[in-house]
Amino acid sequence: MVAIGGLVLLAVALVAGIAAGSVSIAPGETLGILARRLLGLNVAPTWSVATETIVMDLRLPRVLTAMIVGGGLAVAGAAFQGLLRNPLADPYVLGTASGAAFGAAIAVLIPVRALILQFGLLHALAFIGALGSVLVVYRLSRIGSSAPMTSLLLTGYAVSSLLAAGLAMAMYLSGTGLRQIFAYLLGGFDSATWGRLAVAAPLILIASSVILLRARSLNGMLLGEDAAAHLGVDVRRERAILLTMASLATAAAVAISGLIGFVGLVAPHVVRLLVGPNARLVLPLAALLGASLMVGADLVARLLGEIPVGVVTAVVGAPFFLALLRRARTGYEL
Amino acid sequence: MIRVDGVTAVYRERAALRDVSLQVDAGERVAIIGPNGAGKSTLLRVIAGLLHPTTGTVELGGDRVDRLDRMAVARRLSVVPQTPLLPFATTVEEVVALGRLPHEHPIRGMRPGDRAAVAAAIERVGVGHLLGRDARELSMGERQLVLLAMAVAQAAPVLVLDEPTVHLDLRHQVEVMDLVGDLNTRDGTTILAVLHDLGLAAHFFARLVLLDRGRVVADGAPAEVLAPERIREVFGVDPAFVRLGA
Numbered sequence: 001m002v003a004i005g006g007l008v009l010l011a012v013a014l015v016a017g018i019a020a021g022s023v024s025i026a027p028g029e030t031l032g033i034l035a036r037r038l039l040g041l042n043v044a045p046t047w048s049v050a051t052e053t054i055v056m057d058l059r060l061p062r063v064l065t066a067m068i069v070g071g072g073l074a075v076a077g078a079a080f081q082g083l084l085r086n087p088l089a090d091p092y093v094l095g096t097a098s099g100a101a102f103g104a105a106i107a108v109l110i111p112v113r114a115l116i117l118q119f120g121l122l123h124a125l126a127f128i129g130a131l132g133s134v135l136v137v138y139r140l141s142r143i144g145s146s147a148p149m150t151s152l153l154l155t156g157y158a159v160s161s162l163l164a165a166g167l168a169m170a171m172y173l174s175g176t177g178l179r180q181i182f183a184y185l186l187g188g189f190d191s192a193t194w195g196r197l198a199v200a201a202p203l204i205l206i207a208s209s210v211i212l213l214r215a216r217s218l219n220g221m222l223l224g225e226d227a228a229a230h231l232g233v234d235v236r237r238e239r240a241i242l243l244t245m246a247s248l249a250t251a252a253a254v255a256i257s258g259l260i261g262f263v264g265l266v267a268p269h270v271v272r273l274l275v276g277p278n279a280r281l282v283l284p285l286a287a288l289l290g291a292s293l294m295v296g297a298d299l300v301a302r303l304l305g306e307i308p309v310g311v312v313t314a315v316v317g318a319p320f321f322l323a324l325l326r327r328a329r330t331g332y333e334l
Numbered sequence: 335m336i337r338v339d340g341v342t343a344v345y346r347e348r349a350a351l352r353d354v355s356l357q358v359d360a361g362e363r364v365a366i367i368g369p370n371g372a373g374k375s376t377l378l379r380v381i382a383g384l385l386h387p388t389t390g391t392v393e394l395g396g397d398r399v400d401r402l403d404r405m406a407v408a409r410r411l412s413v414v415p416q417t418p419l420l421p422f423a424t425t426v427e428e429v430v431a432l433g434r435l436p437h438e439h440p441i442r443g444m445r446p447g448d449r450a451a452v453a454a455a456i457e458r459v460g461v462g463h464l465l466g467r468d469a470r471e472l473s474m475g476e477r478q479l480v481l482l483a484m485a486v487a488q489a490a491p492v493l494v495l496d497e498p499t500v501h502l503d504l505r506h507q508v509e510v511m512d513l514v515g516d517l518n519t520r521d522g523t524t525i526l527a528v529l530h531d532l533g534l535a536a537h538f539f540a541r542l543v544l545l546d547r548g549r550v551v552a553d554g555a556p557a558e559v560l561a562p563e564r565i566r567e568v569f570g571v572d573p574a575f576v577r578l579g580a
Contacts, residue, residue: 085421227415232408232436277422
């Protein structure tokens with residue numbers, strides 16, 4: 001039931017996300033264009049060539065990017081929450097966000113413009129910064145051969161603070177590039193292209209699928225790492241795989257969309273309220289919900305005249321999250 | 335069933351076990367006792383394969399535990415965890431269902447047989463009246479029973495408990511120990527429990543293993559292991575404080 005609801009929500013978000021915008025396109029025409037171009041159906045065109053171009057070259061890559069990013073962040077968020085056994089964890093908890101932001105700021109400061117794969121320099125450095133910071137956090141928090149979760153969380157916080165200082169310095173030095181850094185920090189999909197999507201989507205989809213297939217390990221972690229081991233989970237291996245995949249999905253997502261908060265935090269919680277903590281249900285449903293929420297947030301951002309999506313998710317997400325916390329008051333024990 | 339042979343193990347940079355040998359046969363019920371820091375919990379970690387000994391070997395059902403993968407260990411030995419805090423709202427039946435982790439389909443999850451095992455474990459431990467409740471809202475005694483039901487659902491021939499009665503009032507202590515005894519006599523489950531309470535240990539277990547500073551100093555019937563001079567020596571208290579049950 002919930003799964004069907006999620007799929008319907010996603011389909012509605014897809015059509016609405018394509019139909020609405022500065023030039024609005026009738027949902028019927030939207031469906032027609034999608035059916036003709038994507039499914040190869042022989043639908044007689046009732047629309048202009050310009051409309052088709054808007055749908056195929058501007059709206060569709062944008063909406064699909066929002067979907068992939070939203071879904072990926074939600075899956076990564078659910079994985080981090082489960083692994084760290086911390087309901088406040090989000091995809092950025094291990095320093096991904098500040099690493100990406102710092103990378104993007106450096107890209108703005110470098111006077112050379114370069115294209116790496118389909119990425120601009122900014123996206124490429126954001127990706128490298130995100131992955132690099134997680135790697136540093138992981139290495140620094142290692143005690144002997146394992147990294148205890150508390151130490152991972154605290155190291156993540158410390159490294160993030162350091163990177164935030166670097167970011168502040170870069171912004172101070174950036175002069176006219178400041179606006180560009182800010183636009184990245186607030187997040188958005190206005191720079192989405194098929195090319196960028198083609199680079200990021202496989203990373204996010206593969207990483208998310210690997211996480212989805214490891215739902216059993218995440219379930220075992222509910223009672224802590226020792227209990228997980230007693231239930232048959234190879235804790236060290238599974239944790240390494242899940243951390244790597246969640247970080248990869250997050251890095252790819254922030255590289256193409258900037259820093260968009262709350263979706264990765266809220267989507268898994270909403271799903272848990274509906275279906276309980278079983279990761280086999282939480283992960284796929286959070287992906288659907290995260291994808292729909294992100295398309296919706298992007299839609300609102302466009303209708304309000306291209307304001308940053310990160311602002312929309314924060315304005316909607318924060319009060320919503322507060323309401324959620326009050327409802328589930330019985331129980332966040334940390 | 336369990337065979338510990340000449341095990342020396344280091345835990346948290348301290349020699350926690352020194353040349354420990356112990357054999358527990360199928361269907362036995364054994365309590366491990368000893369003062370704090372004697373190595374009781376370390377011994378359980380070594381037996382469960384979570385800690386590798388520096389010397390010596392541990393066998394579980396005839397195979398060396400360090401050569402079995404985690405899932406195989408989990409099908410031979412279940413451990414009742416010490417009441418952990420749950421990060422998310424989790425119903426009683428969801429907690430019990432975690433016991434099926436080593437048996438369920440890795441991708442699709444529980445099969446009908448797993449659901450039947452969960453229902454049977456809930457019935458066996460008698461936590462049916464708690465179904466639907468968030469496990470975090472239960473009392474300590476209720477939580478302990480739910481975790482025990484989870485371990486029963488795991489359906490392993492050996493059940494290991496680490497201080498199962500530690501936060502419980504007397505009635506719940508007896509309830510848990512009665513149940514554990516029943517799992518042993520009626521279902522033939524081999525029981526290995528770490529206990530602090532010497533009275534409970536002597537009352538509910540026919541065989542006690544006394545650890546002191548990482549060594550086994552006595553192994554046998556309660557009256558023999560808990561001899562007054564040994565209590566004075568190992569626990570450093572007047573033996574009159576230890577009243578052995580009727």
